[in-house]
Amino acid sequence: DAGVIQSPRHEVTEMGQEVTLRCKPISGHDYLFWYRQTMMRGLELLIYFNNNVPIDDSGMPEDRFSAKMPNASFSTLKIQPSEPRDSAVYFCASSLQSSYGYTFGSGTRLTVV
Amino acid sequence: DQQVKQNSPSLSVQEGRISILNCDYTNSMFDYFLWYKKYPAEGPTFLISISSIKDKNEDGRFTVFLNKSAKHLSLHIVPSQPGDSAVYFCAASPRGANSGYALNFGKGTSLLVTP
Numbered sequence: 001d002a003g004v005i006q007s008p009r010h011e012v013t014e015m016g017q018e019v020t021l022r023c024k025p026i027s028g029h030d031y032l033f034w035y036r037q038t039m040m041r042g043l044e045l046l047i048y049f050n051n052n053v054p055i056d057d058s059g060m061p062e063d064r065f066s067a068k069m070p071n072a073s074f075s076t077l078k079i080q081p082s083e084p085r086d087s088a089v090y091f092c093a094s095s096l097q098s099s100y101g102y103t104f105g106s107g108t109r110l111t112v113v
Numbered sequence: 114d115q116q117v118k119q120n121s122p123s124l125s126v127q128e129g130r131i132s133i134l135n136c137d138y139t140n141s142m143f144d145y146f147l148w149y150k151k152y153p154a155e156g157p158t159f160l161i162s163i164s165s166i167k168d169k170n171e172d173g174r175f176t177v178f179l180n181k182s183a184k185h186l187s188l189h190i191v192p193s194q195p196g197d198s199a200v201y202f203c204a205a206s207p208r209g210a211n212s213g214y215a216l217n218f219g220k221g222t223s224l225l226v227t228p
Contacts, residue, residue, distance in 0.1 A: 004156070031215075033215055035218070039220075040220075041115070041220065042115075042119070042202065042218055042219055042220030042221050043157070043202055043204075043218035043219075043220075043221070044218075045215050045216070045217070045218075048215045050213075055213070056215065091156055091157070093156070097211040098206070098211055098212055098213050098214055098215060099145055099147075099206035099211065099212055099214060099215065099216050100145075100147070100162070100211065101159070102149075102157075102159065102216065103156075104156025104157050104158070105156050106154065106155055106156050107154075107155075107156055
């Protein structure tokens with residue numbers, strides 16, 4: 001298995017633009033997580049899904065952020081409109097259990113200028 | 114409000130010596146704890162875990178100690194090697210590995226092991 005695949009690896013965008021981050025989880029994993037890493041807050045949970053259903057989105061910063069999982073092999077995290085404070089590394093992870101066995105992707109480094 | 118706290122952003126240790134990374138937590142419901150290791154430009158990878166029924170778990174050079182009364186855990190690396198240089202994240206969850214809750218992570222501690 002190729003592991004958790006995230007795209008793009010790097011994204012530079014202008015403030016106000018829409019940004020879409022993509023994630024392909026490991027086949028067979030039924031949990032998918034979106035985390036954001038910043039110096040100030042470390043690894044911060046944004047949202048997670050179980051069997052494609054959002055379970056907890058309380059970490060999503062505000063309405064500008066949305067996430068979808070239309071099927072078991074694909075998820076997106078969208079920011080519209082983007083702001084400079086959204087600059088961070090966004091990680092997707094998948095697992096068979098809610099708190100164990102996470103496989104993280106390599107992350108998307110987002111820079112909003 | 115950070116429920117998992119790693120108060121040392123960085124640590125430098127000489128090769129061959131012991132590295133001790135510390136982690137505190139505030140949520141008394143947490144009973145399952147993990148350490149993840151992260152190299153630059155890569156995602157975090159699982160290192161070692163401990164459940165609250167134990168106070169120590171060892172895996173080769175890595176040992177995690179849990180002090181439930183103090184809500185404190187630590188990761189010991191002995192002996193430290195240059196390849197251990199990475200960011201280490203402490204994580205916690207209530208009610209075990211498949212509780213339905215996602216992991217809470219700390220801010221991370223950057224470990225540098227010098228030759």
